Amino acid sequence: MTTSANLDLVRSIYADWERGDRSSVEWAHPEIELVIADGPSPASATGLAGMAEAARDFVSAFEDLRTKAEEYRELDHDRVLVMTTSSGRGKTTGLGVRQIGLAHGANLFHLCDNRVTRLVLYWDRDHALADLGLEDG
Secondary structure, eight states, rough: OOOHHHHHHHHHHHHHHHHOOOOOOTEEEEEEEEOOSSSSSSSEEHHHHHHHHHHHHHTTOOOOEEEEEEEEEEETTTTEEEEEEEEEEETTOOOOOTTTTTTEEEEEEETTTEEEEEEESSSSSHHHHHTTTTOOO
């Protein structure tokens, strides 16, 4: 069984992210759309600069925020869903993401021509699965 180029690309993105390297955006289309679908601060942004600013704002609300890929699901030829587990604490509240029910999320990657065109971040995995008409498991 071979994996698709899209799945390989998403896995390589997570390999960098899990090492703490978020510097590369070579994988992103110049007009990428980033959507933070739920959680404490839903938001959206377009383009590389918009994505960088939204990601910075998102991450800056937490101490030691780490997200790891648990499972990759290739939904179709242009979408990959990644089930994630997060850890860290809110800078304002001091509460851990597990304490406030935000530890199990999902990220949906839309891809075209070996670039991510849209990235939807979900803090709530069940919300992602419901949006996609999927069940956990």
